[in-house]
Amino acid sequence: MTISPELQTHQSFWLASTLPSSYPALSQDIAVDVAIVGGGIAGITTAILLKQAGKQVAVLEADRVAAGVSGHTTAKVTSQHQLKYAHLIKDLGVDKARLYGDANQAAVEQVATLVQKYSIDCDFERQAAYVFAETSDTLASVHQEVEAAQSLGLPASFAPTLPLPFATRGAAKFSHQAQFHPRKYLLALAAQVDGDGSYLFEQTRVSTVDGEHPSQVKTQTGFTVTAQDVVVTTNLPILDQGLFFAKAYPRRSYLIGCPIDPAQAPSGMFIGTGEGYRSIRTTPTDDGGRLLLIGGEGHKVGDVSDTEARFDRLAIYARDRFGVVPAYHWSSQDMMSFDQVPYVGRLTPAHQHTYVATGFSLWGMSNGTASAMVLRDLILDQPNPWAELYEATRATPFVTQDSLKKNLEVGAHWVGDRLKGLFDSPDSVEPGEGKVVNAGVDKVAVYRDPAGTAHSVSAVCPHLGCIVAWNAAETSWDCPCHGSRFDTEGNILQGPAVQGLERND
Ligand SMILES: Cc1cc2nc3c(=O)[nH]c(=O)nc-3n(C[C@H](O)[C@H](O)[C@H](O)COP(=O)(O)OP(=O)(O)OC[C@H]3O[C@@H](n4cnc5c(N)ncnc54)[C@H](O)[C@@H]3O)c2cc1C
Ligand code: FES
Incomplete structure (x- = not known):
């Protein structure tokens, strides 16, 4: 099997279907209320929510906005995070599991509100999100997930059949979720951030953050942003003090995009279960067609060198299950939190005005948006129902089997x-x-x-x-x-x- 790479674009469809942004680099020292380091979904959403609240903000992006992980995602916007809620109830208890579900449901609606408020043309579509089973073992887990999600008040039900062209055993269905074009969405929000005393700088890599209230955010070109509060949304924080590199690990994942007859395109967002699961959705293309996105083949970063074989396996799946061939392929990585919940809030207990958001665990469209809502409220010193759940300085499971194994692996790599x-x-x-x-x-x-x-x-x-x-x-x-x-x-x-x-x- 070959995926005929010469016939494909080795680029994210989201980047290939939008124009590059061109904000200036920081070229002088400036002062703002809040400096935000990193222009992905977490950073841009935090910036717009704070600007709406009257703060003057500056987003400092090392490369181009919405071109990092957020420009390489599958962009399902949903509280349905594969098999999540039964595990959360078991590991963290019902109350925290409910807060997690509430935060992510609220994030879906926050995205919808921003799309409407700024009339953003970003292919936003309401869709159901399904996690499906193909074996009787995984079917039992799916039933448990429906029960768990329903007990938390989430819009979940069991769907015995799915609009997919291959047999499944049924799925947990979350109604009224959403999907969008992440770059059309984020570039439109970025345009709202820039102006009226707020700024967006690209090609501006931050090297350090010194002091607090005010902080000096230092960039590699020597210019400094002075800010009362600093938010570090660089996917994994560039500041090491919070030890987030030991509380989460990077997971790489692969995607292909295959043109599909719109009449054959499945309606909904789908994800399988177990080893070798696939994530599936479609998206409209500018020529009136539809592209089928299939993702999967994830692994810990650096564990695999023959990464091209991963695309081949996705292409075989696309051919066998949908009769389509890829036109795009790309890959990216996200930080996986060891206790399944992102780390959002103060960098360390000693920091009162330096914040981070990381560990979205491949669900950052909703978790990144929820993080922005938490960070806005922390900076504005107003209550937030999810701040304690997401608290970045919470006691972390350094000694769970998984975290111990992953950190030992880091040690083993080092040596x-x-x-x-x-x-x-x-x-x-x-x-x-x-x-x-x-x-x-x-x-x-x-x-x-x-x-x-x-x-x-x-x-x-x-x-x-x-x-x-x-x-x-x-x-x-x-x-x-x-x-x-x-x-x-x-x-x-x-x-x-x-x-x-x-x-x-
Ligand atoms: C293949 C794949 C599929 C996914 N599918 C989904 C999905 O369907 N639904 C979902 O909810 N989530 C999904 N996710 C997860 C989601 O895409 C991520 O969680 C989210 O995009 C992370 O956003 P972010 O803002 O943390 O990071 P990014 O988007 O990477 O933003 C961080 C930014 O910080 C910048 N930066 C880094 N260092 C510096 C520095 N020193 N100075 C200044 N700037 C800096 C980077 O250039 C980057 O632009 C997926 C992830 C992957 C990898
Ligand atoms: S990313 Fe930490 S040692 Fe390389």
Whole structure:
């Protein structure tokens, strides 16, 4: 099986179907009420909600707004988070599970309100969200999920049949959920943020935040934003003090987009259960057609180098289940919280005016929006029903089986990956290949391009010193510890690192 990559766009459909944004870089020192670091869904939504409340805000984005994880998502906007609520009730209790459901339902409605208020043309559609079973084992879990969700007051019911062209055993159906084009939505919100004493800066990477109330937000070009409050929404916070890199781990996930006859396009948003699950939805295209999105094949960042095979498996599924072939393929990663709930609020107990939001666990369209509502209320010093549930400084499960395993794996990467490539030299890297090799005592990440030229950078991640791993599909160096990513010249593609890999000439 081949997915004929030459016939496909290796880019997120959301980026391919919108124009790039072009906000200026910060070019002088400024002062605002609130500085927001990172222009994804969490940052942009926080900015607009605070501006609505009368604050002057500045969004500082290292690259381009809505081009990070939020530009590479599936963009289901729903409180239906696969098999979630039965687990939450078991692990955290009924009260916290109810708050989680309420927060995410409110987030769906918050998105709908913003779409309406600013008349945003973003293909917003109300759809039911289904989590479906294909085996009798998973059917039992689906029934438990319906029961759990109903007990929390969520709009859940059991659907014995689904509008899908293959057999299922039934699904938990959440009614009146939503889907949209995330970049059309976020770019329209960004345009509302900019102006009237508020700002949006792109190509402005923040390196540190010093002091509090006021804070000095320092950028790599040397300019500073002075702000009474600072919100860090860089997916994984670039500030290490809260140890969020040890409370969550990065998970990479893959998506393909396949043109489908609109008459055959399934109505609804779907996700399977168990290993090898698929996430499915459709979206309109500007030529009046419809694109079927199929996602899945997730794994912890850095664990897999032959990432191209993941797209092949999605393409086979698309062919076998829907009779369609991909026109787009892309991948991205999100931070998974160990206790299944995002971390939103103060950076540490000692910080009163520096806030973070992370750990959306692949459900950041609703969780990122809910986070923005929590952050707005914390900054405005007004009550929020979900602030305690999401509290970033809550006691965290460092010692659950999962977190212990993942943090031990980080330790193992830190030590074990130093043995990688011990006997390989740069000459052993084939054209089109990336490999960590030894050059004297240094670990070097070498990519040889198809023309045979070697591009070599230090393999040591500048965040906390792990050794990067090759990602063949994205032609990038990915850090297995906390998910920083770099291009073959060492430039940062994704944090928490705030510096690139050192050039090794
Ligand atoms: C494949 C995939 C499918 C998904 N599907 C869904 C779905 O269907 N529904 C759902 O609810 N969620 C989904 N998610 C999850 C959701 O997309 C994410 O949780 C959400 O987009 C994260 O938003 P964010 O604002 O935290 O991060 P981002 O969108 O990545 O924004 C962070 C921004 O911070 C910037 N930044 C980083 N470092 C700095 C710095 N030093 N200075 C300044 N700026 C910086 C980055 O450039 C970036 O633009 C999916 C995720 C993936 C990977
Ligand atoms: S991202 Fe933390 S060590 Fe690389």
